[in-house]
Amino acid sequence: MKRIISVITFFLIIAIHLIFLTSILVEKVNEIWVLLGIILVTSLITYAYYHSTTDQEDHFLADLQDIFYIAIGGIFTYFLSVELKLGSVIAAGIVGTVASIPPYLPKNSKIFRRIPATVYCGAFVGMSQKTLASGYSFILFACLLTGILFIGSKNLFNGYGGKLGTLAFGGVAFTSLLIYLLV
Template identity: 40%
Template sequence: MNRHKTIRTIFIFFLLIIQVVFISEILKENTHSLGIVASMIILSILVLITHLRGEIHHKDHAYEHVLVALWIPAGAFVTFYLNHFLKLGPVLSAAITGSAASFIPNLRKQSHYLQQLPAAIYCGAFIGMSSAGVAPNFLFITTASIFTAILLIISKNLFAGVGGKLGTLAFAGVAITSFLYFLISSYV
């Protein structure tokens, strides 16, 4: 029990750090606009209040099944291919991937496993939406998908009912991979 609570706390702290870095970069680019700075501060306070007072976490901690999380790369690869090779653009590519994934549970309506796949595939679609400047190749997409899959496995019962969880996990996976690529390129 205590181990699960520690994992939950570390994961929430990790997402907080990712969000703070993201907001800091936005503020760094837009410091000339007082409205943007004020909006970010207000938004951060509201998110903190929601986290402290909202019922966004289950009491018990469960993990997403590994076989579900393995579908994240499929969504990422398909979206990346549609986006960069067929030049459909990131939004349309993710929409096509997500729409196609939504029909998977209809293949066998009694299958609990198939019911869970659309969310994992759509999470991967967010990775595939990355620009070529951020995600230049399939190796990057694979690495980001692995990190995102790990985060999805850990976060099954966290942020229940809060929109944006899949996109945030994909963003975190891409951010971790970008950081690793930066470190590797700095030392090579």
């Protein structure tokens, strides 16, 4: 079952990348060769994924903690950005810097080593502008969706840059889509 969730999450991440990059290309560049290049690179990444081994581990409580830490990062970043008017980049920087401290407190704690990446992933969600994110309920729901994507992609794209931002973008984009469809 974990393998199926992992594969579905992988294709969701690929779809998020394709939709994001395609929208940029259609909006800014009308060159078909660039789009074909992106599709080729995405196909090569997909091929490489299926030829790599991933160890699936089942840690339900740790997964719930990850969602909680993502929500903490999202809420604090949004608060610093919107309520204190620090701006989204400064707010995410502050949250990321504070989140990097816990692993140094008790050096052998596995829980504290998980905090920086998850909180920083939530910080990307919290960077949403006030015009898009209508409030803290939007941020919390986007953090929940981002947490689900985070859990599903735990053993995917390790060592590649942009994973946390992509997951946050996916959570915010899906939340915006759901609000658009329901309202």
